Amino acid sequence: MDATLRQLTAYAAVARATSFTAAAARLGVSQSSLSRAVADLERQVGAQLLERDTRNVQLTAAGAEALRIAEQILSAHRAGMKELDRFLLGESGTVAVATLPSVAAVLLPQVISGFRTDRPRVAVRLLDGLERAVLNRVLSGDADFAITTVGVPPERLEHRPLVRDRFVAVLREDHPLAARDEVGWADLALEPFLAVGRDSSVRRLTDAAFGQVDAHAVPAAEAGSVATVGGLVAAGLGVSALPALVLPLLGTGPFVFRPLVDPVVDRRLDIALRARRTLPRVTEHFLETLEDFRAQGRDLPPGVSWA
Amino acid sequence: MDATLRQLTAYAAVARATSFTAAAARLGVSQSSLSRAVADLERQVGAQLLERDTRNVQLTAAGAEALRIAEQILSAHRAGMKELDRFLLGESGTVAVATLPSVAAVLLPQVISGFRTDRPRVAVRLLDGLERAVLNRVLSGDADFAITTVGVPPERLEHRPLVRDRFVAVLREDHPLAARDEVGWADLALEPFLAVGRDSSVRRLTDAAFGQVDAHAVPAAEAGSVATVGGLVAAGLGVSALPALVLPLLGTGPFVFRPLVDPVVDRRLDIALRARRTLPRVTEHFLETLEDFRAQGRDLPPGVSWA
DNA sequence: TCTGTCCATGCGGTCTCCGCATCAATCGGC
DNA sequence: GCCGATTGATGCGGAGACCGCATGGACAGA
Numbered sequence: 001m002d003a004t005l006r007q008l009t010a011y012a013a014v015a016r017a018t019s020f021t022a023a024a025a026r027l028g029v030s031q032s033s034l035s036r037a038v039a040d041l042e043r044q045v046g047a048q049l050l051e052r053d054t055r056n057v058q059l060t061a062a063g064a065e066a067l068r069i070a071e072q073i074l075s076a077h078r079a080g081m082k083e084l085d086r087f088l089l090g091e092s093g094t095v096a097v098a099t100l101p102s103v104a105a106v107l108l109p110q111v112i113s114g115f116r117t118d119r120p121r122v123a124v125r126l127l128d129g130l131e132r133a134v135l136n137r138v139l140s141g142d143a144d145f146a147i148t149t150v151g152v153p154p155e156r157l158e159h160r161p162l163v164r165d166r167f168v169a170v171l172r173e174d175h176p177l178a179a180r181d182e183v184g185w186a187d188l189a190l191e192p193f194l195a196v197g198r199d200s201s202v203r204r205l206t207d208a209a210f211g212q213v214d215a216h217a218v219p220a221a222e223a224g225s226v227a228t229v230g231g232l233v234a235a236g237l238g239v240s241a242l243p244a245l246v247l248p249l250l251g252t253g254p255f256v257f258r259p260l261v262d263p264v265v266d267r268r269l270d271i272a273l274r275a276r277r278t279l280p281r282v283t284e285h286f287l288e289t290l291e292d293f294r295a296q297g298r299d300l301p302p303g304v305s306w307a
Numbered sequence: 308m309d310a311t312l313r314q315l316t317a318y319a320a321v322a323r324a325t326s327f328t329a330a331a332a333r334l335g336v337s338q339s340s341l342s343r344a345v346a347d348l349e350r351q352v353g354a355q356l357l358e359r360d361t362r363n364v365q366l367t368a369a370g371a372e373a374l375r376i377a378e379q380i381l382s383a384h385r386a387g388m389k390e391l392d393r394f395l396l397g398e399s400g401t402v403a404v405a406t407l408p409s410v411a412a413v414l415l416p417q418v419i420s421g422f423r424t425d426r427p428r429v430a431v432r433l434l435d436g437l438e439r440a441v442l443n444r445v446l447s448g449d450a451d452f453a454i455t456t457v458g459v460p461p462e463r464l465e466h467r468p469l470v471r472d473r474f475v476a477v478l479r480e481d482h483p484l485a486a487r488d489e490v491g492w493a494d495l496a497l498e499p500f501l502a503v504g505r506d507s508s509v510r511r512l513t514d515a516a517f518g519q520v521d522a523h524a525v526p527a528a529e530a531g532s533v534a535t536v537g538g539l540v541a542a543g544l545g546v547s548a549l550p551a552l553v554l555p556l557l558g559t560g561p562f563v564f565r566p567l568v569d570p571v572v573d574r575r576l577d578i579a580l581r582a583r584r585t586l587p588r589v590t591e592h593f594l595e596t597l598e599d600f601r602a603q604g605r606d607l608p609p610g611v612s613w614a
Numbered sequence: 615t616c617t618g619t620c621c622a623t624g625c626g627g628t629c630t631c632c633g634c635a636t637c638a639a640t641c642g643g644c
Numbered sequence: 645g646c647c648g649a650t651t652g653a654t655g656c657g658g659a660g661a662c663c664g665c666a667t668g669g670a671c672a673g674a
Contacts, residue, residue, distance in 0.1 A: 003388060005312055006631085020652055030633050035653060037631090047395050048585070054639040054651050061451075061587040065394045069387040076383035080376040081310060087372045088354050144368075278355070280368040313662085327621060337664050342622060344662090361620055361670045 003041055005077060008070040010037035011049065015067040018057045041066075086121070090281030096125040097286070098135075098143035100201070102226070102246040103269060104128040106301065107147070107163070115289045122282050131201040138272055144283040146272040149201040158275040161307035162290070164266040165243040167205070168257040168303055170233055170250070177239065177258065184262040185241070189215030192238030197224045201267065206241050209265045227251050243267050244303025268307060310348055312384060315377040317344035318356065322374040325364045348373075397588030399428040404593070405442075405450035407508070409533070409553040410576060411435040413608065414454070414470070422596045429589050438508040445579055451590040453579040456508035465582040468614035469597070471573040472550040474512070475610055476565045477540055477557070484546065484565065491569040492548070496522030499545030504531045508574065513548050516572045534558050550574050551610025575614060 013023035014034055024031040042049050049063035059067065086092040099108060104126050112124050127137050131151065137143040139156065147162060169183040177183050177191070189210055196202050210216070220238045223229045229240050230250030241260055242250075271287065273279070279287075294306045320330035321341055331338040349356050356370035366374060393399040406415060411433050419431050434444050438458065444450040446463060457466060476490040484490050484498070496517055503509050517523070527545045530536045536547050537557030548567055549557075578594065580586070586594075601613045 002312075003384075005309075021650080031652075032634080032654075033632060039653085045391060045395065052652065054653095055641060057652085060585075061400070061590075062391075062395055065400065066391055069391050073380075073384050073387045077310075077380050080380045084352060084369075084373055084376050088352065088369055093368070093372065278367075283368075328619085338621075339623075339665080340663060346622085359621065361622095362672060364621085 003044060003070075005074070007037050007041040007044070008073055010034045011041050012067060012070045012074060014038055014057065015050065015059055015063060015070075018059070020052075020057065088281060090122075090285045091119060092121040093280065093282040094123045094125055095280070095282045095286045096127060096137075096143045098127040098129065098133075098137035098146040098148070100131065100134065100148050100269075101128045102243070102249055103147050106245050106248050107269075107304075110298070111286075111290055111293060114293070115286055118289070119282070119285060122285075124286070130197075130199050132199060135272065138274060141274075144273075144280065145287070147269055148272060149205075149267050150270050150272060151201060151204055156275050157272045160271040160273075161268055162271050162294070163245075163269045163300065164305050164307050165245045165269055166303040166305075167209070167241050167243055167260045167265040167267070168247070169260050170229075170240040170242050170247075171256050171258065172233055172236055173254045173256045174236075175239065175256075178256045180258060182259040182261050184213070185209050185260060185265075186213040186215060186262065188239055188241060188260070189213060192220030194229050194232045194238045194240040195219035195222050196226060196229060196242075197222060202243060202246070205265060205267050209241070209263065212263055225249075230255070241265075244301055245269075247301070247303075310351060310377075312381070314344050314348040314351070315380055317341045318348050319374060319377045319381060321345055321364065322357065322366055322370060322377075325366070327364065393428070395588060397429070397592045398426060400587065400589040401430045401432055402587075402589045402593045403432040403434060403444075403450045405434040405436065405440075405444035405453040405455070407438065407441060407455050407576075408435045409550070409556055410454050413552050413555050414576075414611075417605075418593075418597055418600055421600070422593055425596070426589070426592060429592075431593070437506050439506060442579065445581060448581075451580075451587065452594070454576055455579060456512075456574050457577050457579060458508060458511055463582055464579045467578040467580075468575055469578050469601070470552075470576045470607065471612050471614050472552045472576060473610040473612075474516070474548050474550050474567045474572040474574070475554070476567045477536070477547040477549050477554075478563050478565065479540055479543055480561045480563045481543075482546065482563075485563045487565060489566040489568050491520070492516050492567060492572075493520040493522060493569065495546055495548060495567070496520060499527030501536050501539045501545045501547040502526035502529050503533060503536060503549075504529060509550060509553070512550075512572060512574050516548070516570065519570055532556075537562070548572075551608055552576075554608070554610075 010023075010027070010033070013027050014020055017023040017026065020031050020034050020038075024034050027034070038050065045066065047062045048060055049066050051058050051060055083092070097108070108126065115124065116122070127134070127143050129137070131148050134146045134148045135150070135157065138146045150159060169177065169188060171178045177187060195206060221232055223232060226242065226246050226249040229242070230253055232238065233240055233250075233255065234253035247257060271290070297306065300306070317330075317334070317340070320334050321327055324330040324333065327338050327341050327345075331341050334341070345357065352373070354369045355367055356373050358365050358367055390399070404415070415433065422431065423429070434441070434450050436444070438455050441453045441455045442457070442464065445453045454469060476484065476495060478485045484494060502513060528539055530539060533549065533553050533556040536549070537560055539545065540547055540557075540562065541560035554564060578597070604613065607613070
């Protein structure tokens with residue numbers, strides 16, 4: 001016993017109109033078609049649903065129950081189709097973004113806010129982690145795209161430069177170097193250096209910068225999170241160098257920041273997508289919002305600029 | 308954009324198995340059929356739902372959403388069909404019984420109790436009222452059938468005798484007639500008579516009985532409900548005559564009941580149904596339960612007997 | 615390189631489903 | 645009380661959907 005949608009549609013229309021002819025007009029099909037469809041349905045469920053003499057149509061008890069049920073099913077179908085449609089149009093769904101903690105905390109909030117006023121039915125998921133984890137999220141499909149640094153670009157990802165994020169010297173306010181207008185990497189190399197963990201993309205860049213000025217890259221201490229580095233600097237244990245975007249994550253403290261030169265080091269944050277993939281419409285919309293921000297030259301924290 | 312159940316079924320099977328071949332085996336159809344059905348669905352919704360290379364099938368974002376929705380729709384359909392089936396088998400639904408208050412309060416409770424242990428998913432609605440209202444409920448289709456007295460049987464109703472309900476004299480215990488073993492209608496006629504309202508079926512029968520003994524039928528007082536008659540009798544205002552079944556409705560009081568003879572008067576309670584109508588299965592089942600009670604000779608209150 | 619497996623597709627046959635025309639039954643107006 | 649109009653059911657022919665079979669092309673693993 002399986003009733004087709006066609007049968008249920010026909011039956012519901014007839015039962016609601018209590019008339020084959022009227023229902024046929026409303027549906028834009030022939031009366032005979034409805035007559036057959038209803039007869040088929042009755043045969044399939046094995047019960048008479050409509051009591052018809054040549055002049056009137058009325059529902060039996062089973063018919064009333066069947067109407068209720070048919071409308072439930074049809075409504076579920078209609079709602080489902082509409083929901084799918086909305087999803088395909090990018091009006092609902094979820095966009096999952098994998099990013100570094102600094103991007104998630106500093107750059108994205110305003111983007112998400114703008115996006116959600118346009119598309120309130122779309123949920124945004126932030127998956128934050130370090131570079132490797134972030135890229136894996138994209139490769140595995142957990143995330144729709146990533147905003148992250150990219151050291152060795154994996155083959156199956158496509159990149160679009162997004163912002164440049166300049167390294168600055170992080171000092172306690174009473175540190176001698178704080179008196180300077182700008183600081184060189186070679187100057188930093190003479191101080192106890194407080195580095196972030198080895199699997200951070202920031203670490204790779206600081207190591208490289210010290211390499212360029214022929215300095216040893218052995219840190220005085222190493223911390224997993226930027227907030228911890230902030231605590232160490234505040235305690236006077238040394239100095240650090242961090243991209244401008246992560247500075248808000250240091251927390252509060254007696255910090256001063258000075259431009260870092262010789263060389264000037266930027267980390268580039270890219271949008272990373274799986275190559276040769278058509279994106280869900282919601283993802284496209286999110287990226288368009290991001291692009292709008294760039295095109296409008298929206299304010300960024302000092303030291304951060306659109307790429 | 309309307310997806311057929313066939314397409315949704317096919318898609319859901321393939322998407323769940325992430326394999327056309329496996330899904331085809333499970334559904335017992337050919338692989339080519341599924342391939343086409345899914346392709347049709349994709350064309351209709353205008354989006355690719357499955358990403359297939361020759362070796363693997365995996366869901367796109369739209370595909371995952373579509374699977375969720377397809378399963379919702381299919382589950383609604385399955386549940387609805389099952390519900391209708393249960394209804395047609397008489398395992399669910401509602402049986403509406405129109406009856407006199409005395410039947411509703413005294414005779415039916417045990418029947419309903421027995422019926423509901425057999426069929427816990429079936430609801431029973433009791434529509435109680437006086438004879439005319441009760442019959443109208445059946446004629447209008449509000450009730451599936453009635454249990455009631457029937458004075459002038461309307462044309463479009465079919466009757467099945469159910470029980471006989473004997474009239475007894477209702478006296479206060481200190482009344483002189485209470486000393487007798489039985490009381491005649493002519494004896495009652497000499498006392499102030501407390502009658503029920505004119506639209507009650509009981510009233511019609513008491514009037515007729517007094518007529519048979521050539522007594523005036525003018526009551527000393529008339530009350531709408533049996534409980535009120537009870538109050539009047541208890542207050543010593545007079546005597547009454549009521550069918551045995553309604554005695555529980557008198558309430559508590561210093562009542563004694565005596566057999567009423569010359570003539571012995573029974574009211575007959577019938578099952579009344581709309582003629583030439585096939586009954587909903589639940590109604591049939593309820594009537595069968597009632598019939599079982601009769602066949603088993605279940606206990607009835609004194610003065611009441613199966614017809 | 616070769617074979618087995620997977621999905622897509624051409625093909626022919628069957629069955630469903632449609633609309634048109636018509637029929638029998640009934641209602642409403644005169 | 646009669647007649648035309650309207651209602652739902654049904655015969656019929658045609659168009660299209662849907663099926664399974666067989667085959668093709670692409671890829672994985674030996």
